[in-house]
Amino acid sequence: MDLPAFYRGRRLRRSAAMRDIVRETIVRPEDLMMLYFVVETDDVTFRKPIDSMPGQFQLSLDELEKQVAAAVANGLRSCMLFGIPATKDPVASAAYDDNGIVQKAVRRLKDRFPELVVVTDVCLCEYTSHGHCGLLTQGDTKGLVQNDATLDLLAKTAVSHARAGADMVAPSDMMDGRVLAIRTALDEAGFIDVPIMSYAVKFASSFYGPFRDAAESAPSHGDRRTYQMDPANAREAMREAAADIEEGADIIMVKPAMPYLDLVRAVRDSFDVPVAAYQVSGEYSMIKAAAINGWIDEKAVMLESLTAIKRAGAELIMTYFAEDFLKLQGK
Template sequence: MAYPLVRHRRLRNSAGLRSMVRETSVEVNDFIAPIFVTEGNGIKEEISSMPGVYHWSLDNMEEEINEMVSLGIQSVLVFGVPSEKDAVGSSAYDENGIVQKAIRRIKSLYPDLVVVADTCLCQFTDHGHCGVVHTTECGADIDNDESLALLVKTAVSQAKAGADIIAPSNMMDGFVAAIREGLDEAGYKHIPIMSYSVKYSSAYYGPFREAAHSSPQFGDRKTYQMDPANSREALREAESDIAEGADFLMVKPGLAYLDVVRMLRDRYNLPLVVYNVSAEYSMVKAAAMQGWIDERAIVMETLLGMKRAGADLIITYHAKDAARWLQQG
């Protein structure tokens, strides 16, 4: 059966018809909005490579949280920028660390807002790596198993502060199992783990390194983050995390890896998160500032593509803008 009997354009004839047969939608409750919190007072400092995204001190953070809630955003992802760093990232698991203080502050303001805690060491170590570094005859090595113990301490301290979800992003082998065991032993069996299951060693993280002050001081993260050339490996990573007790799976970055999002969606039933990362955001902002693109149209089409590929939730720096546009209709 073909043209002229079959005419696909019949279902595109009006806005009403197009809306009736639309297969995918983007809603404000799909978004998780990142926030960068820093030590100090009176700070609202725009991140130069991420226009519209700021470093916030605890005393000013309420402005940002209030705006997010007013736009209907239901979840935030907390990143902390500490005042001091050391070789083992001790401020990551300090009960009075910047992330822990931010979580307590957010939950005091909006108890029902879902607070996701990024669980990693890179922002807190003086070397910028996501684990403990040992120097060997062959160079520097990230000690996987020693790092796990510190990541567990970090996760437990975040849960104790009031985090609703623990989101470990370190890509150490066995990190989900270690954190699950640590949370359970500490009495937090009810706290879910949103695992950065498939996190690539990507050039798309550039602006985030400025935002989180987390650039490695030597080498790179290719021994623990994934090779961008690999997709079957993503399935192995996801399978491990599921077996270890992950409650969510994540693919990071998003835009260049939507094939991987689809692979995971077709195989697994856990909620699937995609991270619309910093360079994806910054490239759109830069082009929009030059007048080269329609920012609203580009952003909404990108987010729609992530949903269509199979994502249930999207971590995005566009969250406030997109929520505003959805309100406007």
């Protein structure tokens, strides 16, 4: 029987080698940024498992250095630090203390691994006694987060991180105008070459729960919906990205990643700056939990999810799977 010509896509799928040579999207080690939680403690051996994030830990400075050393040996190129201070107060004073835990961690890592790109999360929620990302109004039972008063503290925090040697700062607070405030403060302090990776498109997501366990940063009252974005809003996401680029952001981030791949692609197509995406704690923990229960192949799902994020347009992926990925690459 004569058949009309039709597309034979299977020709390029018939062997692993054939599939490899025509693969369109490749996730590389340098595409991934590992995330670490460092704790201010006198116990140099402190290494506390995070129950809701299997395979992740709160680490002392010494344990952080050991963990990063192993990852660098496997090919880690960049990391981001989140700090957990010994004490918290209403004005997040530990966030911008030059001897704070993140500042110590930056100095330690840059001294040991000068070629490692060390990025710092710039926010106040891990350092405030109330767990919000900004200063609260005084005498107000609702404790409303003040925008403009918070900007000065965010800028001080970013400058403190740069002074410690951070290669890049990443404001995650979602206060209006914080990129401009940080860029101005960095430039005035002489750090004109320190870039800003802005959490520009950051949603008030239900996927952050495990992170709040890890960073001990859950708000003591209310929620963060007055400053983080409504998950239903796409046009607003584009306005936020445009505003942050105008204010001086060098890299734009979308957070979370997988539920918002449409916006990763929209940002990539609309703006001529590098685009990052954050595969957040809930995304990581769901994959881990399903794998522990034997419901999925963890390696395959990890690789598929990272490939999807890169295919959507992210040049840089923040992921708790970075170390696992690097170990696989070495095999």
